[in-house]
Amino acid sequence: MYITDEDNPRLPFLRDKTSKLTTSPGCYIMKDKMKKIIYIGKAKNLRNRVTSYFRKCQDHLPKVWKMVSHVYDYDFIVTDSEFEALVLECSLIKQYTPKYNILLKDDKGYSYIRVTNEDYPRLQAVLQKYDDGAEYIGPYTSSFAVKQAVIEANKVFMLPTCTRKFPQDFRKQRPCLNMHIKQCMGVCTGKFSKEEYNSIVRQAVDYIRNGSSDSVERLTEEMNKAAEELDFELAAKLRDRIQAIQKAAESQKIINDDIHDTDIIAIAQNGEMACASVIMYRGGRLFDKASYFLGEKDDSVKMREDFLMQYYSSKDSIPKDILLDEDITNGEIIEKFLRQKYDHAVNISTPKRGQFLRLTTLAKSNATEYLSIKVGRTSREITALEELAKxxxxPKTPKYIECYDISNLASTNMVAGMVVFENGRPCKKYYKKFSIKTVAEQNDYACMQEVIERRFRNYFEKTDEGFSIMPDLILLDGGNGHVNAVEPVLERMGVTCPLFGLVKDSKHRTRAVATGGGEISLAKCRAAFNLVTAIQDEVHRVAITYQAQKHKKNAHRLEITKVKGIGDKKAAKLITEYKTKEALKKATVEELAKTAGVNIDTARELKEIIDEM
Structure with a gap:
C-alpha cells in the first residue's frame, strides 16, 4: 500500500526532518498527534531506515501503512553500535508497549492426565481435577503437552480409546479397525484379564512420568525375569512392548533424550495476520507450548526477530538452544544480547533436516491451527498459501489470487475466464467472463494480452467493483509464452504484481508453475500443489462453460439467418430478447415479427425454422 500526503499531511515535514538525520545506529520513536508513542524501532543507519517510512511511492504492508498514516512526529536516540540499539529498543518497548509493536499475550490454564477409576481404566487429558476416585497426574501448564503425551502413551501401549465399557461390552461387537491396524490391543475380545490390563496401564503411566529409556529398562528386567521363570508367553508380550516403545521413540515428539533444554519457534501467516507458537522441551521431554496472536503481519524476518526480543525479554530463564522455522538476519546480535542477559550460552539456529526439522514443522503446525481459529480459515488453506508464497x-502471502484462461473453437467464439481465490477459497462474486474483441484469428497470447489490459484499465478507471482490488498474485493458464506475452502489458500499465503461468502435462493435469524463463515444481509442496490445481481446474471450467454457451447462441443465430430478411443484427435482437431456445420457441409469430422488425410472412417462415431447431 502506498502512503500519500493525503493519508498523512505531515509527510512533507517528516521527510524534511529525516533528510537531516544522522546515519549512525540508534532507535527511532514514532509519535501520534497526542504525542503518544505508537512505534519503536532500531536501525543500523537511522536516516536510511526512517526515510523508508516516509518516502514517496513506498509500498508498505498494511500494518506499516496504518502506523505511518498516524505519525505526527518522531524522536531518536543515537547509540554506538547496532547491538546497543537492539538492547535499547527492547527496553523502550517493554517500558512504553507501543500500539504497533508486537505485544505478546497468552492465556494459560492447567491440565491433568486422568487415569479413570474403573476395572479397565483409560488415560485421558482433562482440564480440571474432580473428586471422583480417579488418579490425576499433574498439574501441567500446557494442555498441548498433556494431550500429546496421552495420545502417545495410548498408541505405544495400544490402549483402547473407544467408548465401549469393559467388561460389560466384551464380545458384544466385532473389534474395530484400531485393533486390525495395531493401534489397540483389542480389549473388547475379552482375552485380557483385569490384572494383565492394569499392569499395562501402569507401564503406560510409568512411560509418561519417566520417559522411554526408563520404561525400556524396567520392562527389560520384567522380560528377563519372566524368561527365567519359563513364562515365555509373558516374556514375548513384554518383548513386543519394548519394541513398540523403541519404535515410537524414533518418530514421536513427546519424549526425546537427545533434546534437553530447547525452544522451537515458528510463525504462521494468512493474508495480513500472523501467529507464533513456541514449543518447549525441558530435560528431554515436551514441557509446554504457548501460542501468540501477533495481529497484522510484518516483514517475515523482522517479525521473527521482534518476537524473539519481546518473548525472551520478560522471561526468568532461557534454554541453551532456540530453533527457528526460518532464517533471520540479526541472529548473532540477538544471541549476544540473550547471552549477556541470562549469563550463559544461547544458540539460535534454523534446522534443515532430521528430527529438529520435524520439531519446527510441529511448531508451524500449531501456529497454523491457532491462526486458523482466529481468522476463520482452515489450517490446510493457511498452509497452502504459505507454501505457495515460499x-x-x-514478498508476502497471497491473499487475493486471480487466474485467467482462454477458450475458443479455432478462430470462433474466443472467450476468457477470470476466477478469484481469496484466502485460499473461491470468491465467485468477483469471477469475470470476457468476449475477445480485438483479436480476429486464433492467438492465445494476443487474447491474454487483451484480457489483462482490459482488466487493469477497469482497475484504474474504477468502473467495476469486481476490478477494484489489486491482486497479490496473477496466474495464467499457460506456460512461459503466456507469461512473456503478458509481462510487457503489466509493465506498460505500471502494474507491479507477481505473475506466473500454470503448466499442464499431457493428461491436462497441473505439472508446474512457469516463471517466464523456467519452471518451478510444486511436487514437494502438497498443499500448495492442491490449491494451484484447484485454481487451474476452476478457471478452465469457467472459460470452457462460457465458450460453450456462446457457441450455442451463435449456432442458434446462424440457423435464424437462413430466413430471407433476417440478418446478423435482427438475429442478435431475437437471441438477446429470448435468451434461450425454449423461450424462442414459445414466442408467437406476432411477437417474433415485432421483436425482429419484419412482416408477418417473414415471421411465419422464421417460426418454422425455430420450431425445427
Missing part, C-alpha cells in the same frame, strides 16, 4: 518467492 515456493514462488513472493
Amino acid at each position: 515456493a514462488l518467492g513472493l
